[in-house]
Every structure is written in structure tokens, then in C-alpha cells.
Amino acid sequence: MTATPQDPGPTAQDPGPAPQDPGPAPQDPAAAPRPAPRPARWWTLLGGDRFAAAAAVVLGLVLTAALLGPVLLGDAAERQDLRASLRPPSLDHGVLGLLGTDVLGRSMLARLIDAAGTTLSVALPAVVCSLVIGSAIGMWAGYHGGLRESAAMRVADVILSFPSLLLAVVALYVFTPSVANLVLILAITRIPVYLRTARAEAAELRSRLFVDAARTFGAGSGATIYRHILPITLPTLLTVATVDFSFVMLTESSLSFLGIGIQPPDVSWGLMVAQGRQYLQTAWWIAVLPGVAIVITTVSATIIAAWARLATDPAQRWRLTAPRARRARANRGETPS
Amino acid sequence: MVTFLRKRVVSSAIPLLFVVFGVFCLARLTGDPVNLYLPLSATPEQRAEFAAANGLDQPVLVQLWDYLGQIARLDFGESLRTGQSAAEMVFAAFPATLQLAAVTMLIAVAGAVLIGCAAAYRPNSPADRVCSFLSMTAASIPDFWFAIMGVLVFGVTLGWLPTSGVTGGAEVWVLPIATLLIRPFGVLVQVVRGAMVAALTAPYTRVARSKGASEKRVVFGHALRNAAMPALTVAGDLAIGLVNGAVVVETIFGWPGIGKLMIDSVLQRDFAVLQAAVLLTAVTIFTLNILIDACYALLDARVRQAAPA
Numbered sequence: 199m200t201a202t203p204q205d206p207g208p209t210a211q212d213p214g215p216a217p218q219d220p221g222p223a224p225q226d227p228a229a230a231p232r233p234a235p236r237p238a239r240w241w242t243l244l245g246g247d248r249f250a251a252a253a254a255v256v257l258g259l260v261l262t263a264a265l266l267g268p269v270l271l272g273d274a275a276e277r278q279d280l281r282a283s284l285r286p287p288s289l290d291h292g293v294l295g296l297l298g299t300d301v302l303g304r305s306m307l308a309r310l311i312d313a314a315g316t317t318l319s320v321a322l323p324a325v326v327c328s329l330v331i332g333s334a335i336g337m338w339a340g341y342h343g344g345l346r347e348s349a350a351m352r353v354a355d356v357i358l359s360f361p362s363l364l365l366a367v368v369a370l371y372v373f374t375p376s377v378a379n380l381v382l383i384l385a386i387t388r389i390p391v392y393l394r395t396a397r398a399e400a401a402e403l404r405s406r407l408f409v410d411a412a413r414t415f416g417a418g419s420g421a422t423i424y425r426h427i428l429p430i431t432l433p434t435l436l437t438v439a440t441v442d443f444s445f446v447m448l449t450e451s452s453l454s455f456l457g458i459g460i461q462p463p464d465v466s467w468g469l470m471v472a473q474g475r476q477y478l479q480t481a482w483w484i485a486v487l488p489g490v491a492i493v494i495t496t497v498s499a500t501i502i503a504a505w506a507r508l509a510t511d512p513a514q515r516w517r518l519t520a521p522r523a524r525r526a527r528a529n530r531g532e533t534p535s
Numbered sequence: 536m537v538t539f540l541r542k543r544v545v546s547s548a549i550p551l552l553f554v555v556f557g558v559f560c561l562a563r564l565t566g567d568p569v570n571l572y573l574p575l576s577a578t579p580e581q582r583a584e585f586a587a588a589n590g591l592d593q594p595v596l597v598q599l600w601d602y603l604g605q606i607a608r609l610d611f612g613e614s615l616r617t618g619q620s621a622a623e624m625v626f627a628a629f630p631a632t633l634q635l636a637a638v639t640m641l642i643a644v645a646g647a648v649l650i651g652c653a654a655a656y657r658p659n660s661p662a663d664r665v666c667s668f669l670s671m672t673a674a675s676i677p678d679f680w681f682a683i684m685g686v687l688v689f690g691v692t693l694g695w696l697p698t699s700g701v702t703g704g705a706e707v708w709v710l711p712i713a714t715l716l717i718r719p720f721g722v723l724v725q726v727v728r729g730a731m732v733a734a735l736t737a738p739y740t741r742v743a744r745s746k747g748a749s750e751k752r753v754v755f756g757h758a759l760r761n762a763a764m765p766a767l768t769v770a771g772d773l774a775i776g777l778v779n780g781a782v783v784v785e786t787i788f789g790w791p792g793i794g795k796l797m798i799d800s801v802l803q804r805d806f807a808v809l810q811a812a813v814l815l816t817a818v819t820i821f822t823l824n825i826l827i828d829a830c831y832a833l834l835d836a837r838v839r840q841a842a843p844a
Contacts, residue, residue: 352549359550359820363779364797368557368813371801448677452783455679456798471680478683479691486687489680496675504671 247518250505253498260495264318267311276463278302287483298483300473306483309465310491316466317495320377321447324384329439332389336396337423337431341404347397354390362387362449370458380459384446395438399431433510440503444496451492467492543828547821554817558810559602606814612807614800621807625793625815632785632792636777639712643719644770651727651766652754658732666724673721678780682714682787711788715780719773726769730762737761763834771827775820 244251279299287298287306298306339350357365366383373379400423403409412422451468453459460466462473467488474485508518577585593601605611611621654666689696689710696706734740735758743757782794789795793812800808 356550356553359547359775359824360554360817361776361778361820363782364813364816367782367797367801368809371804371806371809444675448675449779451677452679452779455677456783456786458798458801468677468679471677471683475683478687482687485680485683489677489684492677492680493672493675496677497672500671500675 244505244509247505247508249501253501253505256494256498257502260314260491260498261318263311264315267308267315271308271311276304277308278304286481298481298487300484301477301481306487309470310467310488313465313467313470313488314491316377316460316464317447317450317468320380320384320450320460320466321443324381324388324446324450325439325443327381327385328388328442329392329435331385332392333396333428333431333435335389336393337400337427339393340397340400341419341423341427343401343404347401350393351397354393357387358390358394363452366449366453367458370453375453375458375461377460377464380450380453384449387449388442388446391442392435392438395434396431399434400427403427403430433506437503437506437510440499440506444499444503447492447496447499539832540825540829544825547824547828551817551821554814555603555606558813559599611811611814614805614808621811624796624808625811628791628793628796628812629815631790632781632794635711635715635784635790635792636774636781638708639715639719639777640770640774642712643716643723643773647720647723647727648759648766651724652731652759654724654728655731655735656754663728667728670721670724670728673717674725675721676717678714678718679783679787681717682710682784685710685713686787711784711790714784714787715777718780719770719777722773723766723770727762727766730765731758734758734762760834764831767827767830767834771823774823774827778816778820 244254279302285299300306300309335350339347362384365387369383370379373383403426409422409426412426417425450459450466451471454466454468455472457472460469462469470488471485471492474481474483474488477484505518609622611625613619614621614624617624650666650670654663657663685696696709731754735754737758739761740753740758743753748756778794781792782798784790785792785795786798793816796808797812797816799805800812
């Protein structure tokens with residue numbers, strides 16, 4: 199991503215014989231003197247898009263809340279107080295009463311934070327599992343081609359040709375709906391997405407010169423895939439993973455809402471909406487707030503994905519680094535006249 | 536064209552077979568069907584009798600053959616809840632879902648083409664940015680939450696629309712369709728817009744303009760025809776994904792369709808109905824895939840000629 203700044207053309211993707219870690223992590227600024235012009239850091243690129251910056255802040259907040267929430271709030275999410283039942287959101291009852299209470303007098307804020315942890319503990323492992331397994335199989339299939347490629351693609355087609363919720367409904371009929379089973383099912387249904395992307399990229403890269411060169415120098419297929427194909431496909435795959443994160447989160451929420459996902463006493467945003475449904479006429483905040491949380495998180499992930507698509511594409515990256523005026527000029531130039 | 540379609544039918548049938556065998560394995564491997572159908576209090580004699588009556592004491596291969604025969608005769612057994620034939624229940628529920636899905640897809644495609652073209656005509660204009668942001672939000676809203684908000688605002692607070700049910704005029708359709716529509720619509724607008732932006736800057740558009748074609752003809756005749764391919768791919772995926780939405784929408788609005796039937800049978804562990812519903816959905820998706828492929832072939836001569844295996 200941040201490597202090879204000299205040539206801004208499409209060939210800038212070529213990582214050369216020693217590719218650097220292409221992940222979004224910032225690299226040590228003290229390592230090796232940089233040639234001018236300095237490559238744009240990821241936070242500079244993030245600053246170039248105000249929407250993306252806001253989305254990143256939101257996602258960071260959700261993540262922090264999910265990680266630190268249990269430590270800071272203790273058992274506030276389970277503490278019942280029937281005298282405080284169905285209190286509307288107000289400033290009168292301290293931080294915990296800020297977003298109101300549910301029918302058992304439990305703090306909505308504490309429950310939302312608790313649910314954020316559950317939701318992320320399903321969505322993140324599911325996305326990571328499908329990303330790792332799907333891209334490994336996909337690159338392997340695309341690099342080797344032939345029978346291995348068709349076999350992998352057929353399996354992917356079979357999984358993809360059925361709606362994920364249908365598969366999940368059937369699978370959860372058989373297995374008990376627990377966090378581990380949810381992760382497993384969501385991961386399996388999303389593997390084909392990465393498999394297809396990785397295969398397409400690997401099949402195209404297979405015939406590039408630097409892959410030929412690696413092969414000529416005697417690199418094995420595993421090493422070639424890991425050192426030469428993975429660094430180039432990774433940005434695309436990460437972008438797909440960001441989009442998919444929204445999708446997995448929505449599927450988990452839908453399943454929990456339908457009663458076949460997260461089960462009480464655990465709490466997830468989808469489950470909270472389902473629980474709040476019967477109080478819709480008297481206490482709107484119980485159903486509305488968890489939904490708002492889902493929308494904000496998924497929209498943020500989608501915006502970040504759109505940004506990542508620009509930031510990882512050398513031909514498009516100038517849109518984030520160029521001064522605002524120049525961008526506006528370029529945008530006007532694009533319009534058909 | 537016929538060769539092309541025949542090849543596609545064969546390759547699309549593979550997933551269908553997977554489902555048929557998958558359902559069989561599900562019924563056999565996840566526990567003895569005897570335990571599934573009979574109550575816990577059944578005596579060993581009753582169990583043996585049930586097993587013999589349903590061929591469950593036969594070898595697995597014989598059972599598989601019987602099972603395939605039953606499917607061919609559309610005999611999926613009886614519902615545990617109502618005692619009705621599962622096939623009858625599923626076929627009674629199917630038209631409700633189909634109507635809902637067809638109306639939704641029609642509105643989504645027509646609306647997305649219009650709005651997507653309008654947004655792509657002046658890329659990065661304020662209207663385009665608003666449209667992009669709204670469609671992105673629409674694609675990220677959880678449908679069940681959107682449905683509940685609709686009920687809260689239009690059903691409870693304003694009292695304009697019924698909160699659930701199917702009896703009544705056009706107003707019972709509004710909330711279910713709006714809920715089902717929001718995600719496919721948001722995604723399709725984005726896809727049409729993206730494809731149209733690319734098509735409107737392509738050389739053939741410039742040629743069309745320079746030969747003096749009207750703007751209407753340039754946009755809808757030249758650019759849209761070329762932008763239709765990616766939109767069609769996504770629309771097909773979304774139509775299949777409508778099953779997801781249908782499950783949620785039908786559960787919330789009490790719509791007597793196949794999605795509600797499926798969730799009810801999962802929650803009440805009614806295997807015969809679940810099996811019939813899953814198989815019927817699989818056949819519908821199979822048919823839909825063939826239709827989409829046929830559309831591809833109609834749109835693009837290259838697909839017709841180079842029919843992939």
C-alpha cells in the first residue's frame with residue numbers, strides 16, 4: 199500500500215522481489231530513508247475524506263466500547279431495578295440512565311455496550327475466518343488453475359447459489375444456536391466471496407513477469423503465493439472484508455431477531471430489537487436504539503470500505519491526497535458536457 | 536442459444552442436487568427420525584412400528600432411493616403441527632411470497648435505473664453525492680429494524696397503515712414491500728450509477744454524441760445497454776437474496792408466505808414442512824438462475840456464442 203511511491207502508474211502495485219507488509223499498519227518512519235515525494239500515510243489518506251474519518255472514529259468508538267465496556271460497567275447490564283422500569287432517555291438519572299431503561303429497569307446504555315461486544319464477537323471471527331480460508335483456497339486455486347480451480351469454483355458456486363439466511367436457518371435447526379455455531383455458519387456462507395475474488399486476482403497475476411521470475415529462481419508454489427501474490431491481492435481482499443463485515447453483522451442481527459441467533463440471557467443488537475418490539479407503543483427507545491446502533495456501525499463500515507477502495511488503488515489515490523480545489527476541478531472535468 | 540441454455544441447466548442443477556442430498560443427510564444424520572417425529576413418551580414397540588412403517592429399518596441406500604421417489608411424487612410427509620400434507624402447506628404459502636418478491640424486484644429495478652442514470656449523468660454533483668449517501672445507507676439498514684420503524688411511525692403513531700396482516704386493500708402491501716425493497720434498491724442504485732458513470736465516459740458514448748444522437752438516446756440507448764450487464768448480475772443475486780428479506784418481512788407482518796412457514800417450522804421443529812419449504816426454495820432459485828442466464832444471452836451476443844461449460 200504505502201510501498202513504491204516513485205511510479206504512480208498501475209505498475210506501482212508490483213512489490214518487487216522483497217515486498218513489504220502491505221497491511222494498513224503504519225510503517226516505521228525511521229526505517230530506510232524515503233525517496234521524495236513521501237508516500238501518503240494511511241492517516242493522511244483518511245484525513246482526505248471527511249466522511250471516512252468520521253466513520254473510522256465511530257468504528258473505533260464501538261470497538262473501544264466493546265472491549266472496555268465490561269471492565270468499566272461491571273454488571274450494570276444485568277442489574278435489574280423494577281422501580282426504574284421503562285424510564286425514557288433523560289439526563290436525570292446519571293450516565294446509565296442516559297438512554298433510558300428496559301422493562302426490567304436495566305440500563306439501555308449498558309446493555310447496548312454489552313451487546314456491541316456480543317455482536318463483534320460473532321462478526322469479527324466470522325469475517326476473519328472466511329477471509330483467511332477463502333483467500334487461501336482462492337489464491338491456491340487461481341495460481342494452479344486447471345482441475346483445482348474448477349473444483350474450488352464449483353463448491354463456491356454451490357454455497358453462493360443459496361441465500362445465506364436459508365443456509366443458516368437450516369443449519370441452526372440442527373445445531374444449537376450458540377456463538378461458536380453462528381460464527382461457523384456465517385464463515386462458511388461467506389467463504390465463497392473471498393474465494394472468488396482471490397482466485398480471479400491470482401489467475402491474472404499468475405502470468406505476470408515477477409511471478410515468472412520467482413518461479414525461475416526456484417520458489418515453490420506456496421512461497422510464490424505468500425510472497426508475491428498475497429501482497430498484491432491483500433488490499434482488494436481487505437476491502438471486500440470491510441464490506442462483508444456489514445453483511446455479516448446484518449445477518450447475525452436478523453438471525454438473533456428471528457430467535458435463532460444469540461439466545462438470552464446473552465444480548466445482541468438484533469435480539470434487543472426483537473425484545474423491544476412488544477413495547478413499541480409504550481417505550482419506543484427499546485427497539486429504536488439498538489437499530490440505530492446497527493445502522494451507524496454498518497454505514498461506517500461501508501464508508502470505510504469505499505475509502506479503502508480509493509486508498510489502495512494507485513490510480514485513484516490522488517483523490518484523497520490532492521488539494522480540495524484540484525479535486526473539485528477534476529470532478530467538474532469528468533462531467534459530460 | 537439452446538445449447539447454451541442446456542449447458543447452463545446442467546451446471547445449475549448441481550447445487551440443486553446438493554440440496555436434495557443435504558436435506559436427506561440432515562434428516563438421517565442429525566438423529567434418528569423416529570425421535571424427531573414421535574413424542575418422548577413413545578414405547579419401544581411404537582418406535583419399531585413407526586420405523587417399519589416409514590422404511591427406517593431399511594439400509595441407508597434403500598432409504599435414499601425411497602426418499603428420491605417421495606420427492607419425485609412431491610410427498611414430503613405430514614406436518615407435525617397441523618397434520619396437513621407438507622407439500623400442500625408449502626404450495627399454499629408460495630404464491631404470497633412470489634407476489635411480494637415480484638412486485639419488489641419490479642419497483643427496485645425500474646427505480647434504480649432511473650435514479651442511477653440521473654445520478655451518473657452528473658457525477659460528483661451535489662445530487663449525485665446525496666444519492667450515493669442515501670443509497671449506501673439504504674443498503675446498510677437492517678430490514679427488520681426498518682420494518683419496526685415503519686410500524687412505529689405509520690402504524691402506531693400516525694395510524695395510516697395496518698401493522699400486520701393481509702386482509703384489506705393496497706395499504707397492507709405498503710410496509711412489507713417498502714421493507715423488502717430498501718436493501719435491493721440501495722444496492723442496485725449504486726451498481727447502476729457505477730456502471731453508468733463508466734459507460735458515459737466510454738469512447739462509444741463520445742461517438743454516439745458526435746454523430747448527433749440525442750441525449751436521451753445516448754443515455755438510454757447506448758450507455759444503459761452496456762451498463763445493463765453488471766446491473767443484471769447484481770439484480771439476480773439480489774432476487775435470490777430476497778429470500779432472506781422475505782423471511783424477516785413475513786415474520787414481522789404476519790404475511791402467510793414461505794419465509795414465515797420456514798421460521799415457524801424451525802422454531803416448532805416441524806421437519807417435514809421445513810424440508811418441503813427448503814426444497815421448493817431451492818427449485819425456485821434454480822429456475823431463477825436459468826432465467827438470469829437466458830437474459831445474459833439475450834443481452835450479450837458474446838455470451839451466446841462462447842457458451843461456457
